[in-house]
Every structure is written in C-alpha cells, then in structure tokens.
Amino acid sequence: MMASSLMETVELRNGTWMPLLGLGTFKAEEGGQVEQAIKWALEMGYRSIDTASIYGNEAGVGKALAESGVPRDEIFLTTKLWNDDQGYDATMRAFDASLERLGTAYVDLYLVHWPVRDKIQETWQAMNAIHRSGRAKAIGVSNFLEEHLTELLNGSGITPMVNQIEFHPRLQQPGLIEFCEGRRIVVEAWSPxxxxxxxxxxxxxQIGEKHGKSAAQVTLRWQIQRGIVTIPKTVNQDRLASNAAIFDFELTEEEMGAINALDQDQRTGPDPKTFGYS
Ligand SMILES: NC(=O)c1ccc[n+]([C@@H]2O[C@H](COP(=O)([O-])OP(=O)(O)OC[C@H]3O[C@@H](n4cnc5c(N)ncnc54)[C@H](OP(=O)(O)O)[C@@H]3O)[C@@H](O)[C@H]2O)c1
Structure with missing residues (x-):
C-alpha cells in the first residue's frame, strides 16, 4: 500500500484539508477493540478517525492516538455533538466533555450529529463560537437534508464546511449532493x-472483477473519485488494509455511470426527516 495515497485530501471552505479516506468507529467497542483498530490503521497510513460522543469510545480513540506516536497535527480527528446536548450552553458543555475524553486540545472537525427541531440555530451559534476559539478547526453538520441546511443558512448566514450523510450505491440523494456541492459543503459518506x-x-x-478488486473497494473508489469523503468502519486488520487499497486503480466513466445508476433511495439508517426532528 502506498502510504502517500492515504494522504489524498479535499479542501474545506475554510481552507483546511480533510483526508478523503478515514476510519469509522461506530460499534467499535470502547477499550481494547477500538484502540487496536486505530493503532493498526495509523500504522497502515490512515490519518483520519471519525467518532462521536454517542459511540461511547472517545476515551479509547484518544488513548490510541496518544500511544500511536503519530504527531497530533498529522491526524484529522472528528467527533460529534449528540442530540440531547443541543442548545447553546449544553453544546459548550458537551464539547468540553468530548475534548476531555479524547485527551486533546482540539478536534479537526466537530459535527452536529442530527438536526433537532427548534434547537438548530442555538446549537449552530455555539458551534461557531467553538470554531472561533480554535478548539475545532472546522465545523459542520450530519444528516442535514436541504430543508435543514436552508433553515440553518437562513438563520445564521454561516455555511457548514461538511455534511456527513448516509451515502452508498443504493442511497445517493442527488438533489442533496448538488445542493451541498453548489455551496462548497463537502459531502462525507456514512455507512459507505x-x-x-x-x-x-x-x-x-462484476466491476471489481475487471480491476482485481472487491465490491467494497469499488464502492469506496467510486466515492473518492466523486470527491466524497468516505469513512468505512472495520476493526479487522485485513479489512482495514483492503479498504485502504483503493488508490491504485481508477474506475472508467462508464463504470462510474453504472454505479450511479444503482440508486434505489434505500436507507439503512434513520430518516433525518423524522429522527430527532419530529
Ligand atoms: N453521522 C451519522 O449519523 C453516522 C451514522 C452511522 C455511521 N457513521 C460513521 O460512519 C462510519 C461508517 O459507517 P458504518 O459503520 O455504519 O458502516 P460501514 O462502514 O458501511 O460498514 C461497517 C460494517 O461493514 C463491515 N466491513 C467493513 N469493511 C468491510 C469489507 N471490506 N468487507 C466486508 N465487510 C466490511 C464491518 O465489520 P468489521 O468491523 O467486522 O470489519 C462493519 O460491520 C461509522 O463507523 C461512523 O464513524 C455516522
């Protein structure tokens, strides 16, 4: 594997850079499991880790990063604000608690995990204060549909740098992607x-067979080739390596089109129209 390829990045609207491929940690168990996965990943050249307060593994993530010997400024660390912690003061408290558990002075990206009705504006003001303080190098949202983004923008005039959404060949949300790309909001795929x-x-x-790659590798390649950040989760050493072996081949325009045509608007996770917003 070429370690340098794992350094491929996309520029966020505030001029900071985010790796196109990172490691997801949802359901990576706190303690030995998440720590081992992160140590293997960093040894392989991964430099971006995605966690969230609700995953219950921020302490393990922080411990693994500290023990890895990789300088903090070479790592792109994301965490998220949980729904129950929305509102101005609660956001501030939740962010402090995340930093404490992660054992770091700053995160590279802090995300609002889900839109929560009547709390978005207050929460977003707090996120911006955190950004201005330098303790989050970038801020963004997750699971925001066009209607939520429009509400956020109309209320604050401040555009999020990232929108992390469910995105895979069966759920492509073309309207939302166009909306984000038109406003330089980087799209990040969860459950990629x-x-x-x-x-x-x-x-x-079948496409994978032509390239000597698995369907998983084809999917991740399709995402980064579209400029969409992707964060596959695995705690398995072999799958960590194979998920990162996507920088040594290229999908043709025809293959990209064939994958784009697989969209069935099929969610595997909750619908942001209702979850946390009803
Ligand atoms: N913002 C949000 O609301 C939100 C929601 C969900 C997820 N996320 C983030 O996005 C990350 C990724 O999403 P996800 O974890 O839901 O799903 P995912 O990355 O699409 O899939 C992870 C599952 O696939 C398995 N897997 C990983 N690589 C594989 C491969 N090459 N071949 C076969 N199986 C493989 C993993 O098992 P093993 O570990 O056993 O390999 C795990 O069960 C999360 O970990 C989290 O960081 C965010």
Whole structure:
C-alpha cells in the first residue's frame, strides 16, 4: 500500500484539508477493540478517525492516538455533538466533555450529529463560537437534508464546511449532493459500504472483477473519485488494509455511470426527516 495515497485530501471552505479516506468507529467497542483498530490503521497510513460522543469510545480513540506516536497535527480527528446536548450552553458543555475524553486540545472537525427541531440555530451559534476559539478547526453538520441546511443558512448566514450523510450505491440523494456541492459543503459518506451489504450487489462485484478488486473497494473508489469523503468502519486488520487499497486503480466513466445508476433511495439508517426532528 502506498502510504502517500492515504494522504489524498479535499479542501474545506475554510481552507483546511480533510483526508478523503478515514476510519469509522461506530460499534467499535470502547477499550481494547477500538484502540487496536486505530493503532493498526495509523500504522497502515490512515490519518483520519471519525467518532462521536454517542459511540461511547472517545476515551479509547484518544488513548490510541496518544500511544500511536503519530504527531497530533498529522491526524484529522472528528467527533460529534449528540442530540440531547443541543442548545447553546449544553453544546459548550458537551464539547468540553468530548475534548476531555479524547485527551486533546482540539478536534479537526466537530459535527452536529442530527438536526433537532427548534434547537438548530442555538446549537449552530455555539458551534461557531467553538470554531472561533480554535478548539475545532472546522465545523459542520450530519444528516442535514436541504430543508435543514436552508433553515440553518437562513438563520445564521454561516455555511457548514461538511455534511456527513448516509451515502452508498443504493442511497445517493442527488438533489442533496448538488445542493451541498453548489455551496462548497463537502459531502462525507456514512455507512459507505451499506454495513457490508454492497458485497451482494452483482454489478459492483462484476466491476471489481475487471480491476482485481472487491465490491467494497469499488464502492469506496467510486466515492473518492466523486470527491466524497468516505469513512468505512472495520476493526479487522485485513479489512482495514483492503479498504485502504483503493488508490491504485481508477474506475472508467462508464463504470462510474453504472454505479450511479444503482440508486434505489434505500436507507439503512434513520430518516433525518423524522429522527430527532419530529
Ligand atoms: N453521522 C451519522 O449519523 C453516522 C451514522 C452511522 C455511521 N457513521 C460513521 O460512519 C462510519 C461508517 O459507517 P458504518 O459503520 O455504519 O458502516 P460501514 O462502514 O458501511 O460498514 C461497517 C460494517 O461493514 C463491515 N466491513 C467493513 N469493511 C468491510 C469489507 N471490506 N468487507 C466486508 N465487510 C466490511 C464491518 O465489520 P468489521 O468491523 O467486522 O470489519 C462493519 O460491520 C461509522 O463507523 C461512523 O464513524 C455516522
């Protein structure tokens, strides 16, 4: 694996840079499991880690980063504000608690995990104060649909740098992607592998066979080739390596089009129209 390829980045609207490929940690167990996964990942050249307060593993993430010997400024660390902590003061307190658990003076990206009705503006003001303080190098949102982004922009005039959304071949949300790209909001894919289900999609398997790659690798390659940040989760050493081996081949325009055509508007996770927003 070429370590330098894992350093491929996308520029955020505030001029900071974010790796196109990172490691997800949802359901990576606090303690030995998440720590081991992160240490392996960093040894392989991963430099971006995605966690959230609700995952319950921020302490393990922080411990692994500290023990890895990789300088903090070479790592892109993301965490998220949970729904129950929205509101101005609660956001401030939750952010302090995340920093404490992570054992770091700053995060590279702090995200509002879900839109929460009537709390968005207050929360976003707090996120901006945190950004101005330098303790989050960048701020953004997650699971925001066009309607939520429009509300946020109309209320604050401040555009998030990232929107982390469910995105994979079966859920592509073209309208939302266009909306984000038009405003220089970087799109980041969660459940990029459909939690492993992409392996069963015949078209992806067939494209993979042409390149000597798996359906998972084809999917991740399609995402980064579209300029979409992707954060597949695994705690398995072999899958960590194979998920990162996506920088040594290129999908043709025809193959990209064939994957774009697999969209069925099929969610595996909650719908932001209702979850936390009803
Ligand atoms: N913002 C949000 O609301 C939100 C929601 C969900 C997720 N996320 C973030 O996005 C990350 C990724 O999403 P996700 O964890 O839901 O799903 P995912 O990355 O699509 O899939 C992870 C699942 O697939 C397995 N897997 C990983 N690589 C594989 C491969 N090459 N072949 C076969 N199976 C493979 C993993 O098992 P093993 O570990 O056993 O390999 C795990 O069960 C999360 O970890 C989290 O950081 C954010």
């Amino acid at each position: 592998l459909m939690r492993g289900e992409v392996l069963t999609i015949p078209e992806l398997v």
